[in-house]
Amino acid sequence: METILEVNGLTMDFGGLRALDHLNIDIRRGEIVALIGPNGAGKTTFFNCITGIYLPTQGDIIISPPKAEGTHKRERINGLKPNQVTEKGMARTFQNIRLFPNMTVLENVMIGRHCRTRAGVAGAIFRNRAMVREEQSIVDDSFRVLEKIGLARYVNDQARNLPYGAQRLLEIARALATEPFLILLDEPAAGMNPQETHELDELITRIRDDEGISILLIEHDMKLVMSLSNRIFVMDYGKKIAQGTPEEIRNNPVVIKAYLGEEIDA
Amino acid sequence: MEYFFELFLGGLTRGSIYALIALGYTMVYGIIELINFAHGEIYMIGAFTALIVASVLTVMGLNEFAILVLASIAAAVYSAAYGYTVEKIAYKPLRHAPRLSPLISAIGMSIFLQNYVLLAQTSDFLPFPSLIPDFEFWEPYSHLLRSTQLVILVTTTVIMVLLTLLIKYTKIGKAMRATAQDRSMAMLVGVNVNQVISMTFVIGSCLAAVGGVLIASHIGQINFFIGFIAGIKAFTAAVLGGVGSIPGAVLGSLILGLTESFATGYVSSDYEDVFAFALLVLILIFRPAGLLGRSTMQKV
Amino acid sequence: MMPTLSEIKKSFLVSLWFMFLTFPIMVIRVNTTEKLVLWRWENMAYMGIGSFLLSFVWRYMLWRKETGKKDSESGTLQLPSFFERILSDRRYIVPATAAGIALVAIFPFVMDTYQTNIMITALMYIVLGLGLNIVVGLAGLLDLGYVAFYAVGAYTYGLLNHHFGLGFWTVLPIGAVMGAFFGILLGFPVLRLRGDYLAIVTLGFGEIIRLILENWNEFSFGPSGIAQIARPSLFGIQLSLSSSIIYLYFVMIGMVLFTIFVVNRLQNSRIGRAWIALREDEVACQAMGIDKTRTKLTAFALGATWAGMVGVIFAAKTTFINPASFTFLESAMILAIVVLGGMGSIVGVSIAALILILLPEYLRAFSEFRMLIFGAIMVIMMVFRPQGIVANVRRSYKFQPDKHS
Ligand SMILES: Nc1ncnc2c1ncn2[C@@H]1O[C@H](COP(=O)(O)OP(=O)(O)OP(=O)(O)O)[C@@H](O)[C@H]1O
Ligand SMILES: [Mg+2]
Numbered sequence: 001m002e003t004i005l006e007v008n009g010l011t012m013d014f015g016g017l018r019a020l021d022h023l024n025i026d027i028r029r030g031e032i033v034a035l036i037g038p039n040g041a042g043k044t045t046f047f048n049c050i051t052g053i054y055l056p057t058q059g060d061i062i063i064s065p066p067k068a069e070g071t072h073k074r075e076r077i078n079g080l081k082p083n084q085v086t087e088k089g090m091a092r093t094f095q096n097i098r099l100f101p102n103m104t105v106l107e108n109v110m111i112g113r114h115c116r117t118r119a120g121v122a123g124a125i126f127r128n129r130a131m132v133r134e135e136q137s138i139v140d141d142s143f144r145v146l147e148k149i150g151l152a153r154y155v156n157d158q159a160r161n162l163p164y165g166a167q168r169l170l171e172i173a174r175a176l177a178t179e180p181f182l183i184l185l186d187e188p189a190a191g192m193n194p195q196e197t198h199e200l201d202e203l204i205t206r207i208r209d210d211e212g213i214s215i216l217l218i219e220h221d222m223k224l225v226m227s228l229s230n231r232i233f234v235m236d237y238g239k240k241i242a243q244g245t246p247e248e249i250r251n252n253p254v255v256i257k258a259y260l261g262e263e264i265d266a
Numbered sequence: 267m268e269y270f271f272e273l274f275l276g277g278l279t280r281g282s283i284y285a286l287i288a289l290g291y292t293m294v295y296g297i298i299e300l301i302n303f304a305h306g307e308i309y310m311i312g313a314f315t316a317l318i319v320a321s322v323l324t325v326m327g328l329n330e331f332a333i334l335v336l337a338s339i340a341a342a343v344y345s346a347a348y349g350y351t352v353e354k355i356a357y358k359p360l361r362h363a364p365r366l367s368p369l370i371s372a373i374g375m376s377i378f379l380q381n382y383v384l385l386a387q388t389s390d391f392l393p394f395p396s397l398i399p400d401f402e403f404w405e406p407y408s409h410l411l412r413s414t415q416l417v418i419l420v421t422t423t424v425i426m427v428l429l430t431l432l433i434k435y436t437k438i439g440k441a442m443r444a445t446a447q448d449r450s451m452a453m454l455v456g457v458n459v460n461q462v463i464s465m466t467f468v469i470g471s472c473l474a475a476v477g478g479v480l481i482a483s484h485i486g487q488i489n490f491f492i493g494f495i496a497g498i499k500a501f502t503a504a505v506l507g508g509v510g511s512i513p514g515a516v517l518g519s520l521i522l523g524l525t526e527s528f529a530t531g532y533v534s535s536d537y538e539d540v541f542a543f544a545l546l547v548l549i550l551i552f553r554p555a556g557l558l559g560r561s562t563m564q565k566v
Numbered sequence: 567m568m569p570t571l572s573e574i575k576k577s578f579l580v581s582l583w584f585m586f587l588t589f590p591i592m593v594i595r596v597n598t599t600e601k602l603v604l605w606r607w608e609n610m611a612y613m614g615i616g617s618f619l620l621s622f623v624w625r626y627m628l629w630r631k632e633t634g635k636k637d638s639e640s641g642t643l644q645l646p647s648f649f650e651r652i653l654s655d656r657r658y659i660v661p662a663t664a665a666g667i668a669l670v671a672i673f674p675f676v677m678d679t680y681q682t683n684i685m686i687t688a689l690m691y692i693v694l695g696l697g698l699n700i701v702v703g704l705a706g707l708l709d710l711g712y713v714a715f716y717a718v719g720a721y722t723y724g725l726l727n728h729h730f731g732l733g734f735w736t737v738l739p740i741g742a743v744m745g746a747f748f749g750i751l752l753g754f755p756v757l758r759l760r761g762d763y764l765a766i767v768t769l770g771f772g773e774i775i776r777l778i779l780e781n782w783n784e785f786s787f788g789p790s791g792i793a794q795i796a797r798p799s800l801f802g803i804q805l806s807l808s809s810s811i812i813y814l815y816f817v818m819i820g821m822v823l824f825t826i827f828v829v830n831r832l833q834n835s836r837i838g839r840a841w842i843a844l845r846e847d848e849v850a851c852q853a854m855g856i857d858k859t860r861t862k863l864t865a866f867a868l869g870a871t872w873a874g875m876v877g878v879i880f881a882a883k884t885t886f887i888n889p890a891s892f893t894f895l896e897s898a899m900i901l902a903i904v905v906l907g908g909m910g911s912i913v914g915v916s917i918a919a920l921i922l923i924l925l926p927e928y929l930r931a932f933s934e935f936r937m938l939i940f941g942a943i944m945v946i947m948m949v950f951r952p953q954g955i956v957a958n959v960r961r962s963y964k965f966q967p968d969k970h971s
Contacts, residue, residue, distance in 0.1 A: 374944025
């Protein structure tokens with residue numbers, strides 16, 4: 001399978017602190033990849049760098065979005081703004097949930113459709129036929145995403161009134177609405193009970209299988225990571241310390257040492 | 267050359283007054299990330315309190331020195347009390363509100379206090395008694411630096427040194443620095459954050475009151491509106507130096523004072539306030555972290 | 567919540583504190599020239615009693631807000647305000663609308679020109695409030711220099727009329743364009759700034775524009791301003807004073823309806839949702855593919871457009887403008903309207919503008935305390951009811967469950 005994301009020598013400094021240290025990571029089409037590591041390893045920082053929220057100090061981020069015809073173009077995306085990265089087809093969720101709390105669940109997802117639609121101020125005021133049709137398509141597409149994720153019964157509720165697990169799902173729905181080829185999930189199972197985590201496991205697999213979207217996830221729940229991922233990258237102190245299949249990672253002494261004190265329950 | 271020195275000393279005097287007010291902005295911003303819009307009004311209330319107390323004491327026939335001391339103390343006490351109360355009413359209930367809420371509340375408080383003084387006192391300019399006596403020094407150059415200016419410069423320097431010592435070495439100073447760095451962490455290690463915030467307002471307000479008394483006796487008149495312009499200029503100075511940084515506030519104030527002094531002296535006095543506003547706009551656009559501030563990335 | 571002994575003690579202490587706090591400024595009044603001191607002890611008594619009672623109200627409201635918050639977390643809705651209850655009740659809404667329309671239509675014919683003029687002012691503030699509401703309420707950009715664009719509109723008409731004799735209807739769109747132009751000009755460099763810095767920079771811009779108008783005599787005629795600006799004409803016919811006021815009243819009514827129509831369409835559109843998302847969470851908004859700068863700039867420019875138009879109307883109404891009409895306090899007043907009405911709420915902002923502009927006009931006792939009350943309202947609303955008197959309700963959508971399966 002072809003590579004869709006390629007990160008070479010990515011480095012991020014915060015003043016004196018080197019949060020990412022010459023990181024190399026690649027993701028292939030149709031994969032579910034996990035990024036794990038102890039607290040403060042730099043996982044979220046990695047997400048922030050490749051989605052344009054932080055400007056990395058060094059290194060290359062190269063995407064090759066899969067095209068239907070099989071013609072894919074390599075493109076360096078360092079320095080693009082977050083919205084441009086999303087437009088290119090990489091969407092993300094946040095570790096500390098960042099929904100639009102006073103908007104409805106449906107509207108949250110509709111925001112995800114923003115970069116795939118066109119209407120401007122004039123369209124909003126005059127509501128010509130094309131604009132009305134586009135608005136209707138935004139509503140319909142968003143509702144379809146909610147149904148897929150299993151949040152349809154909350155459509156008109158305010159996002160801040162959702163239960164915690166549903167809020168995490170809504171973040172995924174919102175990201176899906178942007179039509180990404182790669183979706184980045186930052187600790188999607190955090191705060192979920194075992195039942196919800198199990199459903200999440202199925203959902204993520206379904207997203208990959210049905211939509212053909214590749215997935216990169218940061219997760220501390222080892223059971224989920226081991227059951228979901230095709231490959232795993234392990235980070236510690238900003239460096240990649242290991243990579244491989246779940247089987248290889250489970251038995252890797254370096255990984256066990258990095259997690260010393262933290263238990264891998266799998 | 268003499269004119270240059272006159273402007274230079276005038277600028278330093280101006281700048282040191284701005285510094286006294288700017289410190290209040292910068293300390294509050296450092297701790298709760300709020301532009302305390304009502305801070306200018308605290309300074310104005312300090313000046314009014316001094317005026318009122320001084321007038322009453324003059325009628326009672328006290329001697330000049332006693333009046334100066336008592337009026338200054340009263341100004342500091344009342345400014346501190348107002349600063350403390352404003353924080354409790356308008357900001358404390360909004361600790362966890364969206365960022366703009368306390369700012370709007372602060373603007374409301376500023377307008378409220380202005381009109382409170384306007385209604386309870388007067389909208390006219392009131393002549394401010396010359397609390398600081400004129401004395402002879404530095405002949406034959408005394409026309410370059412009036413005695414009130416000398417007092418202002420000396421007082422400000424002393425206060426700056428005291429404040430630096432307070433923040434460096436006392437318990438409350440350490441607690442303030444800890445809270446400024448990471449509020450929730452400070453709370454975890456047992457700092458009483460509410461108390462620290464209150465103390466910050468009290469200290470900042472005292473400094474503003476001193477500034478109010480000094481500038482009012484230098485200029486010789488006050489009204490309810492002096493806090494607005496002074497507040498904005500002091501805030502400009504704080505931002506210029508890097509808001510949140512105490513040496514930055516002092517540096518920024520001196521630069522602003524000197525700029526204004528030279529600009530009005532050599533260019534034109536018509537646009538006196540435009541210089542400050544233009545400087546404010548330019549810094550915020552091109553170097554929002556200020557001269558001594560470090561630009562940081564928002565943690566996501 | 568019964569006032570228990572400890573509650574009374576608390577309030578007593580509060581009242582002592584406020585008597586101390588307000589002592590020099592409320593009680594003593596000095597006449598520095600004649601060296602007279604006036605002691606107004608009665609004020610201290612008022613303060614004591616007033617703060618004693620108010621402290622109960624204050625704590626009761628804080629308590630209600632706290633319990634309200636808990637309720638909304640556990641699923642029940644927040645307490646609706648008086649206005650919200652009226653607005654949501656069918657039985658009231660239909661007759662109220664009918665009465666409203668009738669009242670609006672006959673108002674200038676039964677009232678004298680003085681009353682009509684006041685009403686025109688109130689209507690102008692509704693439009694200004696709705697315009698600022700786009701910027702502050704929807705997009706969450708605290709613009710403290712809104713009055714600058716109002717000044718741009720007013721001076722556009724004043725100058726074009728003075729120098730070239732251009733009429734009201736010609737200049738109205740020019741004023742709108744000038745407002746938008748200045749909005750983009752000022753917005754472009756400042757919109758990358760964080761919220762509170764943006765507020766201060768816009769305040770600075772507002773003051774700079776006012777100071778320029780005040781000092782650049784050759785251009786703006788300085789503090790003396792521009793006089794004898796033409797009132798609007800009806801198809802080229804100059805109207806008498808009283809009929810031109812009636813005419814302006816209906817122009818303003820049309821303007822209000824137009825503004826409500828536009829803002830209403832905007833806020834449930836793709837662009838309007840993007841504004842609200844930006845207000846709610848800037849980082850998430852960008853990560854969802856929304857161009858932050860462009861979206862902000864649109865809001866800023868649109869808000870400025872409306873200020874520009876109302877500026878033209880203001881100049882035509884008063885026929886005289888000078889920089890003194892465009893101080894920061896004017897911006898603050900418009901902001902108070904938005905804050906009281908409820909950020910993003912069209913009905914709320916309209917009600918708030920009527921209350922805040924008409925009340926001081928009709929209750930003489932209020933007019934003196936006008937700005938004091940405006941300041942207090944901003945604090946009180948932020949502390950107790952940040953969503954305003956009429957909270958902005960998001961549209962809900964209906965779906966047939968079988969349609970999409
Ligand atoms: N904006 C920032 N400024 C300064 N330091 C930062 C910033 N963002 C992250 N860091 C630092 O970078 C390091 C890595 O943080 P990061 O959030 O990426 O860790 P993480 O692997 O996601 O941890 P966790 O599992 O706890 O989420 C930490 O030491 C953190 O303090
Ligand atoms: Mg993380």
